[in-house]
Amino acid sequence: MVASSPKVGRPRYPDARGSPVYSSPVLHSVLAAVSAASFLDPRHIIDSMSPYGELAVMLIIFAETGLLIGFFLPGDSLLFTAGLLANDGKLNIAFLVIGVFFAAVLGDQVGYQFGKRVGPSIFSKPDAKLFRQEYVQHTKNFFDNHGPKTIVIARFVPVVRTFTPVLAGVGEMRWRTFALFNVIGALLWAVGITMAGYALGSAIGADSVDKYLYPIIGVIILLSFIPPFLEWRKHRRARTAEEAAEEAEELHELLDGE
Numbered sequence: 001m002v003a004s005s006p007k008v009g010r011p012r013y014p015d016a017r018g019s020p021v022y023s024s025p026v027l028h029s030v031l032a033a034v035s036a037a038s039f040l041d042p043r044h045i046i047d048s049m050s051p052y053g054e055l056a057v058m059l060i061i062f063a064e065t066g067l068l069i070g071f072f073l074p075g076d077s078l079l080f081t082a083g084l085l086a087n088d089g090k091l092n093i094a095f096l097v098i099g100v101f102f103a104a105v106l107g108d109q110v111g112y113q114f115g116k117r118v119g120p121s122i123f124s125k126p127d128a129k130l131f132r133q134e135y136v137q138h139t140k141n142f143f144d145n146h147g148p149k150t151i152v153i154a155r156f157v158p159v160v161r162t163f164t165p166v167l168a169g170v171g172e173m174r175w176r177t178f179a180l181f182n183v184i185g186a187l188l189w190a191v192g193i194t195m196a197g198y199a200l201g202s203a204i205g206a207d208s209v210d211k212y213l214y215p216i217i218g219v220i221i222l223l224s225f226i227p228p229f230l231e232w233r234k235h236r237r238a239r240t241a242e243e244a245a246e247e248a249e250e251l252h253e254l255l256d257g258e
């Protein structure tokens with residue numbers, strides 16, 4: 001009788017009961033996803049940085065608003081969670097509110113200066129396909145007409161709030177106007193959402209924070225996607241109406257020609 005050779009395959013690791021378990025790409029993908037989710041989990045971020053949770057929140061808010069690479073960071077949910085935990089005594093609410101306000105203001109100022117200084121060099125080539133000079137003029141016209149409200153509203157839209165100050169700098173929006181509405185937007189967004197979390201913590205009680213935290217974060221994430229969806233639907237309807245008007249005009253010309 002020929003003895004069977006040992007099974008050759010991927011490395012094996014014992015499970016909790018000591019039985020060998022074969023690793024797989026799927027398992028590694030799941031573990032990677034879990035690690036990424038933990039990295040972006042507001043509660044995990046604050047707890048892992050204790051007792052410097054306030055500073056961690058401030059740095060992330062600055063990175064999300066001032067550094068282009070920070071567009072993926074959790075802003076709304078992090079502020080709200082920080083407010084909840086501050087009500088539970090785990091963070092200093094006064095230090096937190098003042099810190100996130102200045103972090104948000106400074107972040108947008110850095111983004112604006114980056115766009116103002118780097119923008120002209122990027123869009124200076126007349127034959128560039130992606131960064132055309134005409135885009136600068138379009139951006140300038142947009143911020144001339146809609147700049148103030150855009151700076152404020154963009155605060156509440158993920159990803160958009162990262163790139164808006166840069167585009168404002170590229171579009172040469174007046175610095176005084178930008179600075180004023182940057183402060184207003186930071187006050188409404190950074191301070192407003194943090195205090196909303198603090199107020200809700202008072203309403204539901206410290207003992208219920210853990211119970212409602214993740215459902216609340218989920219609702220905040222969903223709500224943050226409503227503004228871009230409404231804007232997309234608005235532009236789609238406008239485009240449909242424009243196309244219908246063009247078709248009607250062409251039909252009218254055909255009938256007149258006959």
